[in-house]
Amino acid sequence: MALERLKLKGVEKAFGDVPVLKGIDLSVKEGEMVCLIGSSGSGKSTLLRCINLLEPIDNGQIFFNDVDISEPGLDPQPVRQKIGMVFQSFNLFPHMSALQNVMLAPRRVFKEPKEQLLENVTALFEKFGLADRMHHYPDQLSGGQQQRVAIVRALAMNPLIMLFDEVTSALDPELIEEVLDVLRQLRLQGMTMILATHEIGFAREAADTVCMLDDGKIIEKASPDKLFTDPTEARTRQFLSSVLK
Amino acid sequence: MINRSAARVAYKKKQKRKGAVVAALSSFFVLAALIILVPQTPGWEKVQASFFNGEILVSTFPSLLKAFLLDVAIFLWSLPAIALLGLLVALARDQKSPAMFPLRALAIGYTDIFRGVPVILTIFLIGFGIPGLGLPRPWNSPYIWGSVALVLTYSAYVAEVLRSGIESIHESQRNAGKSLGLSQRDTMRYIVLPQALRRVVPANMNMLVALQKDVALLSFIGPVEILRQAGVHKSLLANFTPYVGAAIIFLAVTVPATRYADYLLAKQHRERT
Numbered sequence: 456m457a458l459e460r461l462k463l464k465g466v467e468k469a470f471g472d473v474p475v476l477k478g479i480d481l482s483v484k485e486g487e488m489v490c491l492i493g494s495s496g497s498g499k500s501t502l503l504r505c506i507n508l509l510e511p512i513d514n515g516q517i518f519f520n521d522v523d524i525s526e527p528g529l530d531p532q533p534v535r536q537k538i539g540m541v542f543q544s545f546n547l548f549p550h551m552s553a554l555q556n557v558m559l560a561p562r563r564v565f566k567e568p569k570e571q572l573l574e575n576v577t578a579l580f581e582k583f584g585l586a587d588r589m590h591h592y593p594d595q596l597s598g599g600q601q602q603r604v605a606i607v608r609a610l611a612m613n614p615l616i617m618l619f620d621e622v623t624s625a626l627d628p629e630l631i632e633e634v635l636d637v638l639r640q641l642r643l644q645g646m647t648m649i650l651a652t653h654e655i656g657f658a659r660e661a662a663d664t665v666c667m668l669d670d671g672k673i674i675e676k677a678s679p680d681k682l683f684t685d686p687t688e689a690r691t692r693q694f695l696s697s698v699l700k
Numbered sequence: 701m702i703n704r705s706a707a708r709v710a711y712k713k714k715q716k717r718k719g720a721v722v723a724a725l726s727s728f729f730v731l732a733a734l735i736i737l738v739p740q741t742p743g744w745e746k747v748q749a750s751f752f753n754g755e756i757l758v759s760t761f762p763s764l765l766k767a768f769l770l771d772v773a774i775f776l777w778s779l780p781a782i783a784l785l786g787l788l789v790a791l792a793r794d795q796k797s798p799a800m801f802p803l804r805a806l807a808i809g810y811t812d813i814f815r816g817v818p819v820i821l822t823i824f825l826i827g828f829g830i831p832g833l834g835l836p837r838p839w840n841s842p843y844i845w846g847s848v849a850l851v852l853t854y855s856a857y858v859a860e861v862l863r864s865g866i867e868s869i870h871e872s873q874r875n876a877g878k879s880l881g882l883s884q885r886d887t888m889r890y891i892v893l894p895q896a897l898r899r900v901v902p903a904n905m906n907m908l909v910a911l912q913k914d915v916a917l918l919s920f921i922g923p924v925e926i927l928r929q930a931g932v933h934k935s936l937l938a939n940f941t942p943y944v945g946a947a948i949i950f951l952a953v954t955v956p957a958t959r960y961a962d963y964l965l966a967k968q969h970r971e972r973t
Binding site for chain 2: 507509531532533535536537538539540542544546547548549550559560563564608609612
């Protein structure tokens with residue numbers, strides 16, 4: 456039985472008076488790929504930001520490797536080092552080359568010796584077809600390349616779980632596949648992943664579990680086969696028919 | 701289909717040439733009018749004699765230039781102090797944790813006070829006030845306390861410029877740093893500050909130009925820099941031409957610096973749009 460990497464219990468979050476998450480329960484096993492689907496504003500992004508402790512939650516608990524990381528006053532830094540996050544708008548550091556972007560955090564956090572780190576990082580760049588882009592600056596890279604660099608940057612910290620926040624939504628259609636290919640590669644390696652996505656086709660192909668979010672709640676959670684062919688909830692059917700037409 | 705591109709290029713060229721001719725002609729007429737009309741004013745000869753006396757300009761210019769070196773020196777040693785203090789104050793204002801509240805409050809009070817008082821008043825208060833405490837030499841030097849007054853004033857302005865730069869860096873950059881597990885300090889030092897500093901270079905260039913001019917205010921508390929030297933010449937020769945000489949020297953430095961700042965601003969604007 457696989458280890459439970461992440462467990463959310465009744466997570467609630469509001470921005471001011473506006474509730475965004477209304478009691479989320481979710482369990483993610485080691486090596487599992489969970490896709491979050493749902494319309495904009497359903498709470499997918501906020502959920503990921505809460506897991507990475509970028510947003511404090513109002514109620515409930517988040518367990519990471521059976522440790523409660525939602526406890527108030529807990530130092531978020533060591534937790535974030537083990538949770539990789541990739542954003543919709545890449546958020547690369549524009550004043551640094553791709554290589555510097557990737558090297559910064561491991562250098563500062565783990566104080567890894569430069570030569571060793573450079574070797575590991577170079578291997579990552581090669582693996583994801585970016586070897587000839589290492590010394591380019593973000594504005595010299597295509598959107599797809601930038602997003603792949605952002606993924607490499609998160610991977611360089613050797614995270615135990617990766618969070619992807621609509622990582623293909625800002626890309627031109629012809630660049631989406633190259634980023635999805637990276638995700639497929641990570642999937643094969645057994646990386647634990649949570650993906651907020653509008654790429655229904657990809658979710659259907661790659662996910663172990665799909666969660667349908669609506670109005671701050673997971674209204675349906677099932678295998679992709681079940682959820683996409685025979686959804687239980689009327690709201691899920693309605694959402695799927697609107698995105699698949 | 702007729703190819704019109706050659707005709708279009710020719711038309712554009714013609715327009716451009718026409719523009720240049722109009723600009724040259726209109727400049728010529730304005731200049732000519734000034735040269736012909738101004739000397740016809742009734743007081744012109746007197747003004748010319750007391751402000752534009754060529755002989756006096758030539759004879760006093762070298763000593764003015766030498767005195768200007770003192771302005772440059774004061775400017776140069778104030779500069780690193782302003783950069784450092786300005787940065788510290790800007791960082792203090794960015795502290796958000798409750799424990800750091802006194803620091804933040806201090807920084808806010810500091811910038812409010814020194815931006816709110818005329819520079820010349822600060823120079824008088826510090827330049828006369830502190831040596832008035834009866835400090836031994838060299839600690840009663842107006843050079844030191846005058847420079848301190850400039851540093852305190854300009855650091856307040858530079859701190860505000862830096863803070864606006866820091867705040868202009870999008871929150872998503874900080875989030876990216878946080879999500880990688882970087883400390884707040886490292887996020888500031890490696891991600892936010894380098895971008896913010898680059899962004900405020902043009903604004904700070906304008907600060908430099910202003911500082912270079914304001915060094916002359918120290919003449920009121922003692923140092924014989926260019927303005928005071930010009931004043932000495934004026935009194936001895938009963939002629940204002942040395943002031944014009946001083947103005948020429950200032951312009952020789954500040955105009956290129958201002959042009960450069962404008963160039964940087966325009967370049968930054970192009971890059972952003």
